[in-house]
Amino acid sequence: KAGVTQTPRYLIKTRGQQVTLSCSPISGHRSVSWYQQTPGQGLQFLFEYFSETQRNKGNFPGRFSGRQFSNSRSEMNVSTLELGDSALYLCASNPTGQGDTEAFFGQGTRLTVV
């Protein structure tokens, strides 16, 4: 069974640009969550989607948005990039979307904003 796939793995963008990251969950998994990982802040929850609906959102500005498609694939978008957005963005899928089941993580997209 294929794991969670995130593309691209690495990305360099200029301040002010926008970026779209993609995540393909494990087949059959309907829940997709996104996290931002930085050395100073650790893993910060961005949002969670289940069956194309955003059910939960972390404390991030509106520049961060996402969506989920009918095949459960998800994208997140960051507009007007800032230097502080440089981070590893991790996507995780979950078969049930319930709190008692573990998340399966992709390898992440390393975003560098210059």
Next chain:
Amino acid sequence: AQSVTQLGSHVSVSEGALVLLRCNYSSSVPPYLFWYVQYPNQGLQLLLKYTSAATLVKGINGFEAEFKKSETSFHLTKPSAHMSDAAEYFCAVSVSGGYQKVTFGTGTKLQVIP
């Protein structure tokens, strides 16, 4: 709201020595608790999870953790460290019946000294 505190951002042990990584949680409802491991430039991988069954949970690679409600702790242990255990370890909590919004600790980097 739930939270997790990991004591010690860096832990060093000698190869063959006991590994003890500390995690304390806070939750107003019964929690689900997880330990994940992250190798450099990789996503997170589940080591073990507690979901209100046995309080002593055994995971992969010889790791185990004990849920102690009275101490609100879920410390991770391994009797004998191996060089391949060098990685970053994250404790995480989610709530029963809740959506997949997992709160992670800030992580503990484990160094294994030969």
